[in-house]
Amino acid sequence: MRVFVAGATGAIGRPLVGQLRGAGHEVIGTTRSAARAEELRELEAQPVVVDALDTDALKQAVIDARPDVVVNQLTNLPARLNYRKPQETFGSTNLLRAEVGPALAAAAAEAGASRLIAQSVCFYYASTGKRAHDEDDPLVEFPPGAPGAQGILAQKTLERSTLETPGLEGVVLRYGFFYGPGTAYASDGSWADDARRRRLPVVGEGTGIFSFVHVDDAASATVLAVERGRGIYNVCDDEPAPMSEWAPAYAQALGAKPPRRVPVWLARLVAGERVAVMATQLEGASNEKAKRELGWRPRHPSWRRGFKEALG
Numbered sequence: 001m002r003v004f005v006a007g008a009t010g011a012i013g014r015p016l017v018g019q020l021r022g023a024g025h026e027v028i029g030t031t032r033s034a035a036r037a038e039e040l041r042e043l044e045a046q047p048v049v050v051d052a053l054d055t056d057a058l059k060q061a062v063i064d065a066r067p068d069v070v071v072n073q074l075t076n077l078p079a080r081l082n083y084r085k086p087q088e089t090f091g092s093t094n095l096l097r098a099e100v101g102p103a104l105a106a107a108a109a110e111a112g113a114s115r116l117i118a119q120s121v122c123f124y125y126a127s128t129g130k131r132a133h134d135e136d137d138p139l140v141e142f143p144p145g146a147p148g149a150q151g152i153l154a155q156k157t158l159e160r161s162t163l164e165t166p167g168l169e170g171v172v173l174r175y176g177f178f179y180g181p182g183t184a185y186a187s188d189g190s191w192a193d194d195a196r197r198r199r200l201p202v203v204g205e206g207t208g209i210f211s212f213v214h215v216d217d218a219a220s221a222t223v224l225a226v227e228r229g230r231g232i233y234n235v236c237d238d239e240p241a242p243m244s245e246w247a248p249a250y251a252q253a254l255g256a257k258p259p260r261r262v263p264v265w266l267a268r269l270v271a272g273e274r275v276a277v278m279a280t281q282l283e284g285a286s287n288e289k290a291k292r293e294l295g296w297r298p299r300h301p302s303w304r305r306g307f308k309e310a311l312g
Helices: 013-022 036-043 054-065 086-110 148-165 190-196 214-226 243-254 265-269 275-281 288-294 301-310
Strands: 002-006 026-031 044-051 070-072 115-121 169-175 177-179 213-216 231-235
Touching: 002 013, 002 036, 002 054, 013 026, 013 214, 026 036, 026 054, 026 214, 036 086, 044 070, 054 086, 054 301, 086 115, 086 148, 115 148, 148 169, 148 231, 177 214, 190 243, 213 301, 214 231, 214 288, 231 288, 243 301, 265 275
Parallel strands: 002 026, 002 070, 026 044, 070 115, 115 169, 169 231, 177 213
Antiparallel strands: none
16 A cells, blocks of 8 residues: 655654555655655655645655555654744644645545545543543633633644545544653653653642553554544553553653653743643543454553653
């Protein structure tokens, strides 16, 4: 099967391309960088150097590839996230999801692909008191101009174009927070740097519930979705956890001192409203549907052991 991966050198890109090749698929992958094209060649994938924001060039690349399946892994996040500067931090990724996502879906249909898989996230569920949300639960609604408003709008646009483009079987994978090589939570990532410097504190009571997924597990779910499933799937581990539990375990896995505790008002002042809300009000996601319909079983079913294996 010919699989076209848009954004093949991101955090999930390398393990995804490697696993697709291991499953016997022919892979065509895009990257903006000629230097990173060599990484794809080393994985026995055909690289295409293209700026995804040039939607005409991206469309032509898809048509030339004649893929059976298109996988959208396009993001453009900086190495360090700054929630106080949402446009600078998330603006490019929002653009890729809201404008390039629908253009890629249309290109996939025109090229004759049968399936489209898109990267989304499972941490935009509305807070209703649930520890783990399923895919039918409502997403959060932000007032215009609020932190996160553009992000959720971009996500909804991307998901709608993936699921509703005529001629395509659409699959949306709502990933949890990535950890593992190449991510911000890796031992050389920005969150690890903050944890070592005790700048990743537990905010308030640390009641915000996070759902994590190792990038290798995220990739394995994506490989399964190439051939099966339809609709939306949460792709996260088995154990959504409050910040009060995972942040100390993360620091310990890094060999760092335990995180400090700070009041909510201070986190809001220093890091911004969105960080304070996530740390105290975020709710997790359930992976039961992905297990049931995709036959997916994460190799790292819990961040508790996963952090130790990835960071030890």
